[in-house]
Amino acid sequence: MQHHTQTIWNDSESEGNEPLLSEKRLETVEIEDTGLPDDLTRDSLELPELSEPELARHYTRLSQMNYGIDSGPYPLGSCTMKYNPKFTEDIAALPTASAHPDRDADSVQGILEVYHELQGYLAEIGGMDAVTLQPPAGAAGEYAGLLVTKAYHEENGEGEQRTDVIIPASAHGTNFASAALVGYNVIELPEDDDGRVDLDALDAAVDDSTAALMLTNPNTLGLFERDIEEIASLIHDAGGLLYYDGANLNALLGRGRPGDMGFDIMHYNVHKTFATPHGGGGPGAGPIGVSEELERFLPDPHVRESGDGDGYELATPEKTVGKVHGAKGNWLVLLKAHAYISRLGYEGLQDASAKAVLNANYLASQIDLEIPFEPFHHEFVASGGEQDAADFAKRMLDYGVHPPTTKWPGIVSEALMTEPTEAESKTTLDQLAEAFNAVTGEDDDALEQAPDQTSVKRIDQTIAARDPILSWHGLDD
């Protein structure tokens, strides 16, 4: 594989690669004559004071020490790091997209039309009856969905009784944390030997205290839960609701819809499936879709067509759970998702899933590691075997690629959860496979000392946690 390195200019002596802004020029401004009484103001403010050219170099330098999708393949399992189309950024930057959240509905009809159309698109894609765009991330979608769950059971007079949310062991950590945030007990469900939901264990776990089962499908092993109809019956017969975690929806576009499988509530991760940029951790958006009988519980406000059919309005659902975001969610992210979906249409969306699943299967066929569970879809989990998965990932960095998600789910030893997405070409997948296979052949020493082709070498996690330094103020001594 090819490596290109370039000398990067550094304008001062520092312990790090690029000095902190505070190490370049720190200035203290005395606060006086503000027009406010002295006892209401601070004495001084000490922050970096730099010119725009200096800042442009600082941040450009930092960007050069950062790996994005546009830098190379990014096969992080369950994260769906697909290409982020540039034109969506230009749409989000339109001056007409900018508005204060308290503007009258009448004066932001364009925004509300985008909301309403996107609600419709997502409902159709997921097979749900109604969609809210308010949750600002996937975990916030889970949280909103569980608030709806709670409101539903409370309305049925079963709020006290239904205390449990059942979650498979291999699920995303947010499922567990969201259930706890709503006040539910979590019942963890072991997988069957084939990597799917253990129906006997589920049967034993379900009773009249079950509020919901949260399920990712395909699951984090990339396997489709083939027994989903039986699972849905089990949960529904017991009076519970079935929740779909949309993290892996990129596997199913145009071929399977959670609503058709019996799911009552689902969230969509638009920053995964619908190509809005991850932005170094966010913002995303986590809209939720629900069945018709749950629509009245959706967060406030809900965008709908106005009574006269001539435009859109903000309405309060009859039994709303209230709010999960101070305003109406991450608007600019939702706008980018709308742009992506309307660009691709049905044909493009179903093709995205086809190519994502093709890519995962092809990459898997080219690497030497054992992949214990199949048939997988858009992602697979390979086993590092005797090799430590975290070390394996660090060594992959030296081959110029981003490694997979590691050490999760626990059912695969030294798990390497790999999701190449549809955005990679065969050539890139071959290079990625080459990196996997090269590392597979290396000894523990090489792995433990990796990486050495990166802007810094292996970072010691224990130093950071033992005596945490969380701001430049802590570096003074």
Added chain:
Amino acid sequence: MSRKTTLTSRAEEIYAESDGTPYAPHTESQVDEMLSAIGADSVEELFDIPESIRYDGEFDIESASEQETRQQLTETLSKNETPTEFLGRGYYAHYVPSIVDHISQRSEFITSYTQYQPEVTQGFLQVLFEYQSLLAELTGLEIANCSMYDAATALGEAATLAARLRQTSGSRVLVPDYLRAERRSVLENYVDGADMTVSEFATDDGVTTVEEIERAIDDDVVMVHLETPTPDGIIEENLAEIGSLLEDRDTLFCLGSDPVALSVLQSPGEVGADIVVGDASVLGLPAAYGMGLGLFACREEFLRQVPGRLVGVSEDSDGTRSYTLTLQTREQHIRRERATSNICTNQAWVALRTAIHAAYLGPSGLVALAEECHRLPEQLATRLDEIDGVTAPIRDRHHFREFQARLEPDARDVAEELNENGFAIHALDADTIQICVTDANADAVDDLVRSVEEVMA
């Protein structure tokens, strides 16, 4: 069953004949090569979905070219009216310098994921560390995380932190009567899951007094929340006294504010605040229909209870200073149902924009901007007060960015007429309007004053 089989093969047909997604680089011959390497005859064969639940339709969503998509959405968004906004109440716009857009749009930043491999994400980690440092300086607290979703969810997270710290008895959060209803609704959902409730205290002529807190508080209260400036645009005046009262009572003091206001106002750490929340996107993001950046800072003693991601300093194997996400055992991907929060995806890219904007201003620029935010509303209020039928400001307090005015004719009618003249303001009730003025709309103040004169005449 046979119907579905037919339609499944329809999907296959479309796949074969369409250009599909423009964001996948495969040529037809590569697809064939890949299939043969896998040992499959078709892509559809790779989908293990039972026939009974296979989707047999087509979404009613037409694909379009990039140009068409841009045209369509541009046209849709042009249906928005474009008044000059004099709106605030917790959501503020300042002029965002060009460098913010240009740097934040660099692919290496915007297309990257969370920094789980710190060796290849030092750039973003350093920006987030600098962002945390900025907030530590502004809040006077030792710890700031690298973002929550918005001010409302940051307040909710503060309350759940209080719940985790509480001794056996506490079960209430006290909030001021001026708290926005939307924020209160978010807060109520968070506290409900922790078996707590929210109750309200009254303010005295727009500010919180020690007497009102003393009247409302009891041993049941685990946290008291205040905001400065308040959503009514008033700077709180008794924070130090309230801080010491709450310290004596061992009750958490959560203060809402923002980075511009904090550039000149009393340091929250010095007045005894334990937690600071708010919207940090007042720097870095233009009005985005309420999309924000949740500021969350707190005292060092709550380190293990902080929600969200933290960037810390470490060393690499050569001893070079480096940055990494740290104390991750607090977080959902490790601690699951015992995590300090469920947050995973956050607002990191907005934090990047805020950090760049703050660095662009520097301390002197921040202070100058904050002083302007105090001066502009006081000047505008004085001018409006000279108009017959207008009393502005209503309260003799110190204002920041905005103020309320009382009108003789119906305030809602006046707001509507101003809207027709191209100015959006808040109409709070039949007598009261609220006007927000910053560097972003200051150039339109003369026009607004003229328009108010006309409408009131």
